[in-house]
Amino acid sequence: MTVLALHGVSKSFGPIEVLHDVDLALDPGQVHALIGENGAGKSTIMKILGGFLDPTEGQILLDGKPVRFSSGPEAEAQGIVVIHQEFNLAADLSVAANVFLGREPGGLRLDHKAMRRDTAALLARLDTRISPDTLIRDLSVPDRQMVEIAKALSRNARVLIMDEPSAVLTHREVGTLYDQIDRLRADGVAILYCSHRLDEVAHLADRITVLRDGRVVRQAMRGEMTEDDMAAAMVGRELQDFYPPKGRPSPDPALDLQGLSVPGRVHDVSLTLHRGEVLGIAGLVGSGRTELAEGIVGLRSATGEIRVNGQKVAIRNLRDAFDSGLAYLTEDRKEAGLLLDKGLTQNLTLADLPRFGLWRLDQRAETEALAHATQEFDIRAPDPAMIAGKLSGGNQQKLLLAKTMLPDPQIIIIDEPTRGIDVGTKQQIYAFIRRLADEGRSLIVISSEMAEVIGLADRVLVMREGRIAGEVTGKDMTEDKIVRLAMGVSGEAA
Amino acid sequence: MKPDLHTLGPLIALIALIVLGALLNSAFLAPANITNVLARSAFIGMIAVGMTFVITAGGLDLSVGSMAAFLAGIAIIAMNAALPGLGENWGTILIGMGVAILGGIAAGFLNGALITKARIEPFIVTLGTMGIFRSLVTWLADGGTLSLDYGLRTLYRPVYYGGIGWVTWPIIAFALTAFAGEWIMRHSRFGRHVEAIGSNDRVARYSAIDVGRVRLLTYMLLGLLVGLSTVLYVPRLGSASGSTGVLWELEAIAAVIIGGTALKGGRGRVWGTVVGVLILSLIDNILNLADLVSPYLNGAIQGVIIVLAVVLQREKRTADER
Known part of the structure; x- marks a missing residue:
C-alpha cells in the first residue's frame, strides 16, 4: 500500500518546464532512491512532496487520496518530513528543545520533564548516545543529523525525505546513517533518498528512480540496475549544435x-x-x-x-x-x-x-x-x-x-x-x-x-x-x- | 537622474518646518536666529556627514560624542601646556587644533582597526570606546571642568563667533564639509566603494575592493570630522568636561537616518543628512521660540520624526518592488 505518490506531475517556472509527467510511489518500509544530474529535477520533486511547491499539473496522492499542501508545516502535520541538507536546528538550544520546537508540551510553564523523557525515548529508539540536554552546537554533524531524524520521528513521520544525507558525513559516519535507515525501514517508514553517490544507492535502495531533464527515464527494483546502468541512465543525451564549434588552442x-x-x-x-x-x-x-x-x-x-x-x-x-x-x-x-x-x-x-x-x-x-x-x-x-x-x-x-x-x-x-x-x-x-x-x-x-x-x-x-x-x-x-x-x-x- | 521621493521627503519636511516656524514667530527668520540655528547645527552636522559614510559602509559609531569631549579635553590641556613656552598667540591655538584633529584621526583608526582587524562588531567596539573616551575626559578633568586659559580663550573666540558677516566660521565649515562629503560620496571611487561594501560586502570583495581598508578609512574620516568639529566647539565655551557632547552620537545617527541613509548600509545620502540635522535643530529652535508646546517635549517630537522617517521610507521601498 503506497503512502505517498506523485501521479503525472509536471512543474513549470514561467515558460520553463522543470518536471514532466513524473510518477513516483513511496511505500512503507521501503527506501526509494531518486538519482539524476544537477538540474534533473530532484529538488523540485522533494519540494513538491514536502509541501513547499505546488505541481503545475498532476496529483499528489496521500494514502491513495489526492491532497494539496499549502505549506511545509501542513505536509509535516500529515507525517511527511523533509530533512534538508542544511540542518534546521537552533544551535543554542538543547536537543530536547529542538525536537519539540514549535510544539512544546505544557501550559504556561514548559513541561521540561516530559520533553526530556520523550526525547530520550526517541534517541534510544535510534540507538544513539546523545543526551537530550546537550546543546546542538556541541554536537558533531552526524549527531545533528540524528537529532533531525529524532525530530522527524517525534512528528510521527510516515514519510521521510532525505536530501543527500551522506554528503555531510565522513565514511565512518555514513555507516551509522545506514544503520539508522535500516531501523527506520524496519519500523515501516517510507523513505525517499536523494543522492549523488551511486554506490550507496546500490547498497540502500529497494527501488530506484532515475531522472533526466525533468523526466523519469528509468525505474527499477533492487538488484535490477548496476552502478554503471545508473550512470548510463543519468547521462546519455544527444548533444546537438547547441554548442559552438570547438576551437584550436595554441600550444603556448x-x-x-x-x-x-x-x-x-x-x-x-x-x-x-x-x-x-x-x-x-x-x-x-x-x-x-x-x-x-x-x-x-x-x-x-x-x-x-x-x-x-x-x-x-x-x-x-x-x-x-x-x-x-x-x-x-x-x-x-x-x-x-x-x-x-x-x-x-x-x-x-x-x-x-x-x-x-x-x-x-x-x-x-x-x-x-x-x-x-x-x-x-x-x-x-x-x-x-x-x-x-x-x-x-x-x-x-x-x-x-x-x-x-x-x-x-x-x-x-x-x-x-x-x-x-x-x-x-x-x-x-x-x-x-x-x-x-x-x-x-x-x-x-x-x-x-x-x-x-x-x-x-x-x-x-x-x-x-x-x-x-x-x-x-x-x-x-x-x-x-x-x-x-x-x-x-x-x-x-x- | 530625477530626484526620487526618498530624497524629496526630508526636504519637504524641512520646508514645512521653516514655514511653520515663520508663521509661529516673526523672529524665526531673523538673521540672528538663522545664524544661531546653523552654527549650533554645525558640530552635529559635521559629525553626521562622517557618520553617513560609516553607516553607508554598513558600520556604526557610538563613540563620537565621547570622542568629541575627549578631544576637546586634550586640546585644552595641550594649549594650556604650550602657553608658557609659546605665549598667547595663534601658534599655541594651532597646536590645540592639531591635537584635536590628529587625535580624532587616531581615535577613528582605533575604532576602525578593532572592527576590521580584530573583527569585532562595530556596535560593541564603539560602545566600549564610548565609555573609554567619556571616562578619560572625566579623569583628565578630575571630575570637574577643563578650562582654557582666559587669554587664549579671548584670542580663540572668533573661530566660533566670527565669520564673514552673518555667516560664521562653523556655518562655513559645515557647508564645506557637506559639499565635500556629497562630492566624495557621489563622484569618487572611495564613495562608490563605500556604497558597494554596505550593499553587499561579498560582492565588493569579489570585485577586488579592499573591504577592510575602506571600512577603516570611513572611521578615520569620521574621526577627522569629530576633530574638526571639536576645533570649532572649544572656542564656544572654552572648556570641556564629562558632560560635553553627551548624546551627540545619537543625534548624529538620527540625522543620518532621517536623511534617508539606510541603517543597514548601501545607500548614502549626504544632502539628506544635512537636511536631517537641520530638521532636528529647527524643531528644537521652534519649540523654544513658540510657546505652543513645551520645549521639554523636544525629545519626544524628535523621536516621532525619526520613527516616522524610517516608516515612510520603508513603505516607499515595498511600493517600488511591485
Missing part, C-alpha cells in the same frame, strides 16, 4: 599551476591552460572546483606556483590576479557577483573603477561603457537606470560577464556559466565564451552540468575530493567517463 601555455593547494579543500593540483583554450573542470559539488578557482585568483589563501605566460606570479589577493590578467566570474551571482540593489553602471564598473578616473569618476565614460557592454553582451535592460536585481537571471549573468571582462583579462575562470538561466541565454553565453577563446584569451569553465562541460570545452579535467581525478580529451569526452571519474567508480561501461 597561458596559465600554469604547479602543486596548488588550498588548505583542507584542494590538494596539490597541477594543470596547464593553453592560449585560446576552453578548459572544462567537472566534478561533484564540493569536489573543490570553486575553491581551486578562488585559490588561483587570491580569494582564498593557497600555496603552490602560478605561472602566467611562463612568468612566475605572486597572487595574494584579487587585485594581484587582475594585475596579472586573470579574472574570475563567481558561481554565486546574487551574493558575490552583483549588487542587486544598485544600478547597471555601478555594477559594470565596480571592479575596474580606476579606469574611470583617479579622483573624480567620469560618469559619462561609465555610461558609455554600459552602452558598449549592453551591445557586446546583448544585455536586455528595459531601462538603463534600473537596478540589477530587476534584470532576468540570464541578463544578470550577461551583466556579470560584462563586468568580469571590463578590465580586459586574458585568462578568465568562469564558475557555473549558466546556473539558473534559460536555454536561449545559455546558448548565447556559450557563444560568448567561445568567441573570447577565439580572440586568443584562455578560459577555464567550471560546471556541474556534464553536457555543458563536454559541449563547450576543448579538454576536461575532473576533480574529486580536492584533487584532479583525471583528464578526458577528444573522443573520450563522454558523460559516462566524466561521471565515473567524478564519482570514483572504476571499471568500464557495459
Whole structure:
C-alpha cells in the first residue's frame, strides 16, 4: 500500500518546464532512491512532496487520496518530513528543545520533564548516545543529523525525505546513517533518498528512480540496475549544435599551476591552460572546483606556483590576479557577483573603477561603457537606470560577464556559466565564451552540468575530493567517463 | 537622474518646518536666529556627514560624542601646556587644533582597526570606546571642568563667533564639509566603494575592493570630522568636561537616518543628512521660540520624526518592488 505518490506531475517556472509527467510511489518500509544530474529535477520533486511547491499539473496522492499542501508545516502535520541538507536546528538550544520546537508540551510553564523523557525515548529508539540536554552546537554533524531524524520521528513521520544525507558525513559516519535507515525501514517508514553517490544507492535502495531533464527515464527494483546502468541512465543525451564549434588552442601555455593547494579543500593540483583554450573542470559539488578557482585568483589563501605566460606570479589577493590578467566570474551571482540593489553602471564598473578616473569618476565614460557592454553582451535592460536585481537571471549573468571582462583579462575562470538561466541565454553565453577563446584569451569553465562541460570545452579535467581525478580529451569526452571519474567508480561501461 | 521621493521627503519636511516656524514667530527668520540655528547645527552636522559614510559602509559609531569631549579635553590641556613656552598667540591655538584633529584621526583608526582587524562588531567596539573616551575626559578633568586659559580663550573666540558677516566660521565649515562629503560620496571611487561594501560586502570583495581598508578609512574620516568639529566647539565655551557632547552620537545617527541613509548600509545620502540635522535643530529652535508646546517635549517630537522617517521610507521601498 503506497503512502505517498506523485501521479503525472509536471512543474513549470514561467515558460520553463522543470518536471514532466513524473510518477513516483513511496511505500512503507521501503527506501526509494531518486538519482539524476544537477538540474534533473530532484529538488523540485522533494519540494513538491514536502509541501513547499505546488505541481503545475498532476496529483499528489496521500494514502491513495489526492491532497494539496499549502505549506511545509501542513505536509509535516500529515507525517511527511523533509530533512534538508542544511540542518534546521537552533544551535543554542538543547536537543530536547529542538525536537519539540514549535510544539512544546505544557501550559504556561514548559513541561521540561516530559520533553526530556520523550526525547530520550526517541534517541534510544535510534540507538544513539546523545543526551537530550546537550546543546546542538556541541554536537558533531552526524549527531545533528540524528537529532533531525529524532525530530522527524517525534512528528510521527510516515514519510521521510532525505536530501543527500551522506554528503555531510565522513565514511565512518555514513555507516551509522545506514544503520539508522535500516531501523527506520524496519519500523515501516517510507523513505525517499536523494543522492549523488551511486554506490550507496546500490547498497540502500529497494527501488530506484532515475531522472533526466525533468523526466523519469528509468525505474527499477533492487538488484535490477548496476552502478554503471545508473550512470548510463543519468547521462546519455544527444548533444546537438547547441554548442559552438570547438576551437584550436595554441600550444603556448597561458596559465600554469604547479602543486596548488588550498588548505583542507584542494590538494596539490597541477594543470596547464593553453592560449585560446576552453578548459572544462567537472566534478561533484564540493569536489573543490570553486575553491581551486578562488585559490588561483587570491580569494582564498593557497600555496603552490602560478605561472602566467611562463612568468612566475605572486597572487595574494584579487587585485594581484587582475594585475596579472586573470579574472574570475563567481558561481554565486546574487551574493558575490552583483549588487542587486544598485544600478547597471555601478555594477559594470565596480571592479575596474580606476579606469574611470583617479579622483573624480567620469560618469559619462561609465555610461558609455554600459552602452558598449549592453551591445557586446546583448544585455536586455528595459531601462538603463534600473537596478540589477530587476534584470532576468540570464541578463544578470550577461551583466556579470560584462563586468568580469571590463578590465580586459586574458585568462578568465568562469564558475557555473549558466546556473539558473534559460536555454536561449545559455546558448548565447556559450557563444560568448567561445568567441573570447577565439580572440586568443584562455578560459577555464567550471560546471556541474556534464553536457555543458563536454559541449563547450576543448579538454576536461575532473576533480574529486580536492584533487584532479583525471583528464578526458577528444573522443573520450563522454558523460559516462566524466561521471565515473567524478564519482570514483572504476571499471568500464557495459 | 530625477530626484526620487526618498530624497524629496526630508526636504519637504524641512520646508514645512521653516514655514511653520515663520508663521509661529516673526523672529524665526531673523538673521540672528538663522545664524544661531546653523552654527549650533554645525558640530552635529559635521559629525553626521562622517557618520553617513560609516553607516553607508554598513558600520556604526557610538563613540563620537565621547570622542568629541575627549578631544576637546586634550586640546585644552595641550594649549594650556604650550602657553608658557609659546605665549598667547595663534601658534599655541594651532597646536590645540592639531591635537584635536590628529587625535580624532587616531581615535577613528582605533575604532576602525578593532572592527576590521580584530573583527569585532562595530556596535560593541564603539560602545566600549564610548565609555573609554567619556571616562578619560572625566579623569583628565578630575571630575570637574577643563578650562582654557582666559587669554587664549579671548584670542580663540572668533573661530566660533566670527565669520564673514552673518555667516560664521562653523556655518562655513559645515557647508564645506557637506559639499565635500556629497562630492566624495557621489563622484569618487572611495564613495562608490563605500556604497558597494554596505550593499553587499561579498560582492565588493569579489570585485577586488579592499573591504577592510575602506571600512577603516570611513572611521578615520569620521574621526577627522569629530576633530574638526571639536576645533570649532572649544572656542564656544572654552572648556570641556564629562558632560560635553553627551548624546551627540545619537543625534548624529538620527540625522543620518532621517536623511534617508539606510541603517543597514548601501545607500548614502549626504544632502539628506544635512537636511536631517537641520530638521532636528529647527524643531528644537521652534519649540523654544513658540510657546505652543513645551520645549521639554523636544525629545519626544524628535523621536516621532525619526520613527516616522524610517516608516515612510520603508513603505516607499515595498511600493517600488511591485
